Amino acid sequence: MKNKLTRKLILYFSLTLFLFSLVICVAFSTLFSRQTVTIHTEEMTRRATVIAEALNDYFTEEETTDNSSSMHGMMGSRTSMKMGMGYSSFLKFMDQFGIDDIWIVDENADTITVGHGMHSKEYEELPDNAQDVIKKVYNGKTTTSNAFSNFIGEPTVTVGAPIKNSSGDVLAVVLLHSAISSVHKEENQGFLLLFISIIIAWIIGLLLSILLSKKFIAPINKMSHFTEELVIENYDDTLNVDTNDEIGQLGEKLTILKNRLAIAKSQRENREQAQKNFLSTISHELRTPVTVIRGSLESLNDGVIDQPEKIEQYYQQLLAESIVLERLINDLLELSRLENPEFSITMEPVSINDILSDSLRSLRLKSSEKDQELLLEDLVGRPIIVNGDYGRIRQLFVILIENALKFSPNQAIISIQSKVETNNMVISIHNPDSYISPKEQKEIFQRFRQARSNDQIDGTGLGLAIAKEIAERHLFALDVSSDKKSGTTFYVKIPIN
Numbered sequence: 001m002k003n004k005l006t007r008k009l010i011l012y013f014s015l016t017l018f019l020f021s022l023v024i025c026v027a028f029s030t031l032f033s034r035q036t037v038t039i040h041t042e043e044m045t046r047r048a049t050v051i052a053e054a055l056n057d058y059f060t061e062e063e064t065t066d067n068s069s070s071m072h073g074m075m076g077s078r079t080s081m082k083m084g085m086g087y088s089s090f091l092k093f094m095d096q097f098g099i100d101d102i103w104i105v106d107e108n109a110d111t112i113t114v115g116h117g118m119h120s121k122e123y124e125e126l127p128d129n130a131q132d133v134i135k136k137v138y139n140g141k142t143t144t145s146n147a148f149s150n151f152i153g154e155p156t157v158t159v160g161a162p163i164k165n166s167s168g169d170v171l172a173v174v175l176l177h178s179a180i181s182s183v184h185k186e187e188n189q190g191f192l193l194l195f196i197s198i199i200i201a202w203i204i205g206l207l208l209s210i211l212l213s214k215k216f217i218a219p220i221n222k223m224s225h226f227t228e229e230l231v232i233e234n235y236d237d238t239l240n241v242d243t244n245d246e247i248g249q250l251g252e253k254l255t256i257l258k259n260r261l262a263i264a265k266s267q268r269e270n271r272e273q274a275q276k277n278f279l280s281t282i283s284h285e286l287r288t289p290v291t292v293i294r295g296s297l298e299s300l301n302d303g304v305i306d307q308p309e310k311i312e313q314y315y316q317q318l319l320a321e322s323i324v325l326e327r328l329i330n331d332l333l334e335l336s337r338l339e340n341p342e343f344s345i346t347m348e349p350v351s352i353n354d355i356l357s358d359s360l361r362s363l364r365l366k367s368s369e370k371d372q373e374l375l376l377e378d379l380v381g382r383p384i385i386v387n388g389d390y391g392r393i394r395q396l397f398v399i400l401i402e403n404a405l406k407f408s409p410n411q412a413i414i415s416i417q418s419k420v421e422t423n424n425m426v427i428s429i430h431n432p433d434s435y436i437s438p439k440e441q442k443e444i445f446q447r448f449r450q451a452r453s454n455d456q457i458d459g460t461g462l463g464l465a466i467a468k469e470i471a472e473r474h475l476f477a478l479d480v481s482s483d484k485k486s487g488t489t490f491y492v493k494i495p496i497n
Helices: 002-058 067-072 087-097 130-138 180-231 246-302 308-339 352-369 390-406 438-443 463-473
Strands: 059-066 076-083 101-105 111-115 143-145 156-164 170-179 348-351 373-377 385-388 413-421 424-431 477-483 487-495
Touching (some): 002 156, 002 180, 130 156, 130 170, 180 246, 348 352, 348 390, 352 373, 352 390, 352 424, 385 390, 390 413, 390 424, 390 463, 438 477, 463 477
Parallel strands (some): 373 413
Antiparallel strands (some): 059 076, 101 111, 101 170, 143 156, 156 170, 348 385, 424 487, 477 487
């Protein structure tokens, strides 16, 4: 997974960089070509203007008499150009640069001078369309044209600039020719520089993509290893992903998942162990009365016991063991029903005060067997109404009070108190003559768990487990506290509106 994802990231980054470079190349080639031609034309215009201004000092006008007009009986005159000293030297100096061809022509398109900067070809006359350029220049405008391309023999840009005298009159025209090939050379150099830059940028980008992809993949590899450990139910590893992004959030969620899986595993193991213990305990609890019943029946059936009083004792023992067996089976069925989420209980408005009073009345006779007293203290004056199952809540209080009577000595006083706290009614059943160790307090609500006592206590060990299930079904909180000085107290916290 690591290599595949790394290769994909590098490939995607490279393709993105390639497409970006392609767009840059197309845009650059279009804009650069146009800009190069524009800059080159502007440079030629500036150069032609500078040459024309430099030649202003070499041109002068003079008037000469035209004798050919005498036959008409009149004398005529015409204006001609006269080149000053140093004109030829200036043109030779310009030719030595070999950059552009410089032509100087007059108004009639007659060639005054042809300077060959780039071409050695001799031109005796100008092309036919040269007159249009010359006319525009004689109007005082610097003109650009490509009309000389066919005449020179290759694509050419021509700039015409006027040569003026001190009065501002145009004396001649400077035609500056530059081959387009020189522009292409500049473009090629620019393209070569762009290509080299893109290659360097692509290499740098590739290296960065490798480094970034490894950095990006690192936390994913950690999470992959972490999940592999989760698959084999190893919850000891920790996941450290120090990123403030979605990957960091995913790492936090994986840590939460690990903690929940660890709790679920612990609960499952505890449940499995509890099931094993339950099967072992229930087997033992069932085996004892069944063994006694079978032994007694075999003795009676074989005629080993023939005395009437002995037979009566055996019958009494059989009845007692069958009662224990029936109670055990009923408690198991009751607990199984309560633990089943599909088992529904009736929820209706009931009075907690009435349920407490009813529970105490049902246990008065049992408390009198050991000369014990049930004392109801501080009962809340106003009726407390909650939604619940009357019979199940009564069963809860009966189990708790009966449990207190069972583990109390003769003439003991069991006090029941109730008070209202913030949104809760708290009912406490206090037994001052019993003690439950802290370890036993943690296990007291489990199946077949009984507090240790010096006396032999009858019971299945399922009563408090049933009470716990009833409390949880009604969203009550059932807890216990005990110390050697004050005794043991069971608390039932009932949410009220």
